[in-house]
Amino acid sequence: MSAPVYHPEIEQGTDDWHAIRAGKWTASSGAKIMGGLDTQGLKDLVKDLAWGRVFGKTDRGYSGKSMERGHELEPEAREAFAFEHDATVEQVGFVEHGRIAYLGWSPDGLHAQRKRGLEIKCLEHKAFIDFFECRQVPSEYRWQVKIACMVGALDGLDFYVYHPLAGGITVPVEITDAEKDQIEGRISILEPRVQALVDRLMERKAAA
Template identity: 50%
Template sequence: MPPIIHRDFDQHSPEWYAIKAGKFSASKAAIIMGGLDASGLQSLIKDLAWERVYGPTEGGFKSAAMQRGNEVEPEGRDWYAFARDVVVEQVGFVQHAEFPMVGWSPDGLFNKARHGIEAKCPLHKAWMETKRTGKVPAEYRWQCRWGQWVGELDGLDFIAYHPQAGGLIVPCEVTESERQQMAERVALLEPKVQEWVEILTDKKEAA
């Protein structure tokens, strides 16, 4: 069974926030795949449970970095489409075929949704580091793997785009072992989210 691709709404729309709420998403992949005792992971588990009961916690505040990304990302996507001579499709959300509470918000899909892009619009120093190393920055590596896993992609390109310097393209890969690691981590964390859902819905008394 293929992943479910939601094309009937735009990202950052009320519908997008609603369908994304309570799901293990690619934007949080670095936290999800980090240390099990990390405070950020425990906070995320609570957020996911809260969203499943009460709805999205996102949708209001946007940091300066988020606002910059929203403004510059379309330019980066157009640059990539021209550079690679492809038609990039924008979709709302992609849900994993086997794990309904797992998803990804692609920055673009092409080649019959078998390839994707993960676009970032870093400030100049971070852009320079990506150019120097030729690698996906560490904080985005699991996000890129997550997108390939969820979307069952044949390939994904990481894009670092700066309006003055232009774009950088870094091809990404995900191994079968990494796919298994992500599936196992979700299977481990889902019961922890459900425990909080039960507490919030009074099905289980808090300790």
């Protein structure tokens, strides 16, 4: 199996980061990728990917309060995780799958010699309590962490929920061979949709 391609030189949130993600299936879109084949979310994702492959970037999406909260608290959460687990956490802007084209992941961190990943969620108090009670990865993040494991060829991933007043909770995640097959199979179904739109947009671009 081909090794993942790491991009530690890229900082998340920068123009270079947006450029390398353009046109790619990413772990953060896992729920859309692995959900229904006729959902509006998936249709919009296909449009974004095709546009990114032709024009290099898409319009920046809306950043809600929860996303802004995550960005603000993520460095603090990463330090807390490193302290709790006595881990050295490496920041890498983007990781590409070693064999499957257009499949990537933006890690919140890598540790254990890049064999374990870190996914941080800085939840508000009610959602934190829900997670504290069940200790399970919420369903909306299930495929995000599975795709991350697959892209990074990880031994496992640590799903870390953090609140500055309550600290952090870690739930380890792994991926099965069957889940890897599911992800690759779904992308093989969806890629022709993107390529067909890319072809039409290329014709438009050439005529413009």
